[in-house]
Amino acid sequence: MQKTLNHRTLNIYVLERVSAANSWSKVKLMISVSEEAIGTLSSQAEVCMIFRYDRIFEIVVEEPGFNGFKLVEKHLPDWRTKDYDAVADDMPSAWARRFDVSKWGFLVARDDGNRVGGAVIAYDTIAVNMIDRAEQAVLWDLRVAPDYRSRGVGLMLFQAVEDWARQKGCSELKIETQNNNVAACKFYARRGCTLGGINRFAYPASFDEVQMLWYKKLA
Numbered sequence: 001m002q003k004t005l006n007h008r009t010l011n012i013y014v015l016e017r018v019s020a021a022n023s024w025s026k027v028k029l030m031i032s033v034s035e036e037a038i039g040t041l042s043s044q045a046e047v048c049m050i051f052r053y054d055r056i057f058e059i060v061v062e063e064p065g066f067n068g069f070k071l072v073e074k075h076l077p078d079w080r081t082k083d084y085d086a087v088a089d090d091m092p093s094a095w096a097r098r099f100d101v102s103k104w105g106f107l108v109a110r111d112d113g114n115r116v117g118g119a120v121i122a123y124d125t126i127a128v129n130m131i132d133r134a135e136q137a138v139l140w141d142l143r144v145a146p147d148y149r150s151r152g153v154g155l156m157l158f159q160a161v162e163d164w165a166r167q168k169g170c171s172e173l174k175i176e177t178q179n180n181n182v183a184a185c186k187f188y189a190r191r192g193c194t195l196g197g198i199n200r201f202a203y204p205a206s207f208d209e210v211q212m213l214w215y216k217k218l219a
Helices: 038-046 092-098 153-167 182-190
Strands: 002-018 023-036 050-066 069-083 105-111 114-123 136-144 172-178 194-199 211-217
Touching: 023 153, 038 092, 038 105, 038 114, 050 182, 069 194, 105 153, 114 153, 136 153, 153 172, 172 182, 182 211
Parallel strands: 136 172
Antiparallel strands: 002 023, 023 105, 050 069, 105 114, 114 136, 172 211, 194 211
C-alpha cells in the first residue's frame, strides 16, 4: 500500500552533459515521495548506500562552533570507500528481525515510478537506544541512488521525514552521521540541525570513525 504525502511530488530540472556533442541538455525528473508499507522495509537495500570520500571532519571541542564543537575539514591522501550495508546486522533486511518496526515510517522517493531513494524513521521503539524520549523520532536511514545525489531528492525525503514525525506528535528529530561523511554533515547543518554530541568509541571495528549526533526541533 502506498500513501502519497501531500505536496511531495515535484518536477526537478537538471543539466546533464551529452558527451557525444560535448554540450548540456536539460533533463526533467518527476520525483514523488510516498509512504509505503513497513512490511516492504527490506527493499530499502535496493538503493545503493556506498559512497567514496577523500576528506573527513576532525572535531575539536571548544567554543564557538556547532554547539561547542568545531569541525575542521581535513583532506585525506587517497580516496576511500564506505558501504553502510556491509555489516549483515545493519542491512535493511535485518531491521525487522532486530526490532519491532510496526510503528516505524518508510518513505520512498521515485522518479517516474522507479525507486531512487528512501528514508526510514524509528519511533516509539523501546529496543532502539538511539531514541531518548517519547516525543523524539530518529532518522534511522536516508539514502539516495548515486545518479540522483545532489539533485534535491535528499531534501524532499528529509522534509517528508519532518512532516511524518510532526504527524506523530514528535517535537524533535535525531540523526546519526559519521565524521567521514562530510557531505551528510553539511546537509544536516543546512537543514537546521545542531550537532549535539559525539562518540569517538562508538564503532570498535572502525576506530578512525567518530559518531556524530544531530538534533532538530520540530516546533
